[in-house]
Amino acid sequence: MPENHINGTGAADFASRPKAIQVIHIVKRFGNFTAVNGVSFEVAEGEVFGLLGPNGAGKSTLIRMMTTLLDISDGTAMLEGFDVRKDPDKARRSIGVIPQAMTSDGDLTVWENLSIYSKLYGISSSDREQSIDELLELVDLTKWRDAPARNLSGGMRRRLEIARGLVHRPRIFFLDEPTTGLDPVSRVAVWEMITNIKQKRNLTVLITTHYMDEADRLCDRIAIVDHGKLVALDSPRALKASIPGSSVIEAQFLNPPTDWQERLGKLAAVNSVQPEGAEMYRILTDDGSRTTTDLVETAVKSNIAIKSLTVQSTTLDDVFVHYTGRQLRDQLADAPLYQSPVAWGK
């Protein structure tokens, strides 16, 4: 397993800025199972901070503790200077949260959904109308204000939820997997909206996702969580630079010899070779074109047919796989197998 990479070169830009979020050695236990194990990080004001991790890594648990939805077993989080354990009410007022599930009411209209939440946040009736109209404009739903939410497409519904999270003008915005389940066009629209809103409202944004392209595009810094622990934290560029090899070659061969992995490891500029089954190899290299030329020559000389070959620069996917060790997580191994239908505990 590679060493953790926390606050490398990419952190310098944010170190001097005031902190909007401080997570201090936060722990969450469910019985004997520790879902989040002593995670600490800081998010600067105006930063877009991404939490990455495989399913069941503890991202949602972490965000739920930070947004006062889950009791914290140990440690704490400070939002705009308010301790979520000691002063949850003030912490709630300073944040807007978009939960993972679509929780807007399908039976209510777009406007009613926003109106009810503005009442829950205690927005005065004189400000309410104007504030909602502004938000509808911001998320481009003005012409749908009287449509029942159930008639909206997935992307529009997500935009409604984004507007709902902003009715009280929060300083910090939490988005828990905001584009999960959306089509590619809607995903891009949501990304643009988040960027636009962040700039217009000077928000600090914390976003959880397992889409690497989303994290790469939106986030100033990224934290990778695995098994409830922070395993990497830096800017996307610094994280990519932190792993060996600037390029990844994936090649599939026909009946390679048993020492083929060893021979591939000796090619020019290669850092590591990982077999991926079905005679496929994943090669990390510092010089993609040189290694590719070398690889083809070696295969021709050895009379081994190449079935497929792809070369690409290092992506966050590679970073993710590098730090978490795998692409798919064995969720059942970590999650509690049975949950009582009744919440007996405190």
Next chain:
Amino acid sequence: MMFFRSERAMAIVERDLRKFFRSPALMLAAMVFPLVQLIVLGNAFGGKIRDARLGIVDHDNGPQAIRVIEALRAVESNARTFQPIVYNDEKLMVNDVRKGNLNAGLVIPPQFSRDVYSQARPRIGLVLDNTDNFMTSTFEGTMGDLVTALNQPEVQPRVVQQIALNVVELYPYIEYMKYLLPGSIALAMFVSVMIGGGIVYIDDKARGVHEGYLITPITKMELVFGLNLAGALKAMGAGIVLTVIGSLIAGVGSAFAPANLFWLLLLIASTSSAFITMMFLLMVRINDPLVPRAMFGILNTLLYFPSGAIYPIQAFPKWLQWIAWIDPFSYSVHGFKAVLLKGVGFAAIWPDLLYLGVFTVVMFTFSTLLFKRTL
């Protein structure tokens, strides 16, 4: 920090009521079941037995036996409780009672007339299929009255030693459907809170709607109050509609007298509050949407049937009477009976209102204490 902001609680009420009026399925479901029950049970159990089949075997054939048979024919012609069918073979008749071809059998023994004249304790036999209690008690009652009438001496003695009972009925005859109406109104409110306060509440929780509430600054008490008030208002709607429709179907005109309307409204409000807070307490720690559905039948049986809505509480065994004693249904049904069937007001229903009020406060307090402000 303000402890209780009504605006936030009312936002929850507004959301629930808007949803409710946009999908009238809840209202319909809450009212159709009690209305069907009122109509079916009211008609099924309300009537008297007619045209039951009574076998007769006359081993005597004397003048006194003829008197008995004439009396039976008189019942057949007037009250039509049963049709006498003459048998020659007693065994065959008893067999027919066993097989269900007859509902009962009457045996006039040999020497019956002679025993009457000689005052030697004359007897006639009644063979009953006692697997059917209602039929049995009807036959016992009718035949008992018939024998009493036959026993009257033709010449009255100078000093009458038998004591007569004069029955004074305070209210006009109450058909069974009218008797059922109070329970049906309470049941409509119960079904409404079971669906609106139980099933919909847990479904909303499972869909993450509550998660949305919990990230706002709403307090525990505001949230519990808002959800309960919304549930109580929905149940009141069901109660009011059933009171009007049920009273028209059952013919309880007194329901529409202005004073009675006021007391009925008060009872509907108290009952709705008691039911919704009880339901909320039962559901406050439930997360699985299947649980309220599974509990529906159990709660209905456990609370509705012992309440005196369809059978008097005094007829229950002690343990069932204890359930009736704590069951808010009992007080609601008692109150509705007092207003709808007797036309009495506050003097009769204040204990019911008091119990329902105290019950509401206790349930609400425990619900608020047990409600989790986190997931």
